[in-house]
Each structure stands twice: as C-alpha cells, then as structure tokens.
Amino acid sequence: MKYGIVLFPAKKLQDLANSYRKRYDPHYALIPPHLTLKTPFEASDEEIKAISKELRSVANKLSPIKLEVQKISSFSPVNNVIYLKVEPNDELMELHTELHSGSLTSEPEYSFVPHITIGQKLSDAEMADVLGQLKMQDNHHIELIDRFHLLYQLDNGAWTVYETFILEKGEL
Template structure:
C-alpha cells in the first residue's frame, strides 16, 4: 500500500527566504518542496485514478484564491517541536478544501484535531533549540503572497522523498 498526502505547493516570488529557513531547521527540506498539508499522510487502497475523481467531486466548485503567509509560531506536541509559517489570508478557503476532502472517502483518516493551515518550516530536536530557532526566524518580516490554483497529491517514497502523482487544477 502506498502512503500519500494531499498538499498545496505555493509558488512565491520570494520562496528563497522560506527555503533558507527550511535548510536550517527542517530535516525534510531536501525531500519535499515548501507546502501546506491538506490531507495528512494516509495509506489506502484507493487508486490514483479514483483519488483524482474524488478530488473532482470535492473541489469542482473551488476556484483559484489568494493566500498570504507571514509571521511564525512554534508548536510543541507529541509529534515533535515545530516551527510554522502562519497563513494569514486564505485560511477559510484552505480549511474548506481540507474539510471537503475529509468528508467522504478519506473520512477514516481524519485525526479529529482542529486543523490550522500553516507551512512547516522546521522540526527541532529540543525545546531549547526550538526557542532559539523561533527567535531567529522572527527576524524575518517578509510576506509571502501568491494565487493557489492547484492541489497536488504526493506519494511518499521509501526514503521520505516526494513524488507528485496527481496535480488537480482548480476551476478558473
């Protein structure tokens, strides 16, 4: 069975700023492009063709929309110590897509946690290092603005690498 995830891969003019932060703090920086996860990794027998049809069912009324990311938060939980780049515009659209995707065929994979759209830019080994990294990234005052026009389905390879298997374009 293949592990897949559904994500947005925003294309920002100043993406190099995010890439530089991720190179410092995100162990997955060389394996997957900067992204916002919509459906967290799941294993399913659903074929890519069926999944593509499901995306069409769920997202046929969705149109391209603008997002803006700015500012950082840190999160410590059972999964690790994370640095997030905050979504400050487009939150409702991203949540709507997330909710739509988890309603039917993927409902069994919903963890039940409140979904807060964000871009992970770091996973840090200790709380002390997380605090240092948080202070470092907060020097960045950049805004990251773009139009989201496609949803991507990634298959996670055996070495955690990202292989895009579906690109679903939102209606114009």
C-alpha cells in the first residue's frame, strides 16, 4: 500500500489554501491542504506497524512546530506549481530529518522546500498570470502545529489518515 507523512495546518490556513486549490489544483478533492514531510512510499502491513512505532518514538522526542507562511511562490520553471511558502525553522527541519532516517531512510527526490501547494499542472501562460496576481496579496499566517499524520492512499487516489502522532517532547 502507498503511504505518506504530512502536516495539516489549522482550518483558517486550510480555508485560504482551498480558496485557490478549488480553481488551480486538480488534486483538490483527493487530499486536504498539507505540508508534505515524506513523499509517498510503499509499505506492507507488517512494515507499516514497525514504521508507526518508529513515528511514535519520533513524535515523543520532538516539540510542536511553528508554521509560518509569509508569501506565495512557485517552482517554475522546473514545475508549474504555486504554493504558500512555509518558512523553514529548526523544529520543522528536525522533523523532516527524523522522517528520513532509521528504518525510514530514503533520499528525497527534491530538496526539502516546506510549502503548501495551492496550484499545480497549470499551463505556462496560466501559471504566469495566476502567480502574478497571487504574489500581490498578503498571505502572512502563523500557527503552532502539534501533530503530524501518516496517510494511506485509497483505490480512488484519495488520501486518508492512517494514524496521527502528537509532538509532545517534555509533556506527560
């Protein structure tokens, strides 16, 4: 089965992202707005049990993460993707590193650029037009995220939560 690991922002930021995704993201109906921590990977039922245990251990030793969005950006010209740029910070980078070590070791396809996709698979002309408009808007947002999620993909391509992990370093 295919799995992935993400952060889901709070409702306010999800609503903002969805206001764009409805029009510009063909994956809008498949997954809520999210920040991908680990791209999709295959695992058996036995492997996912061990992975879940390791993810609980990671969550227990890390603190909640400040998620700050300051602007809209894109991966153009490499990919026609528009996103809310999430400012990297030590806690977020540490979580990303932990999710690519131990039994979860893998080489990411791309460098980790924390973001929440709001548009993708746009033509070059549409990309330039939409990005130009969105960059003029103020989209500053800050929140604290205290959990990450292991998702699995359904047969119809949609993603759903398999398990949620609370970031609780130092809490009892």
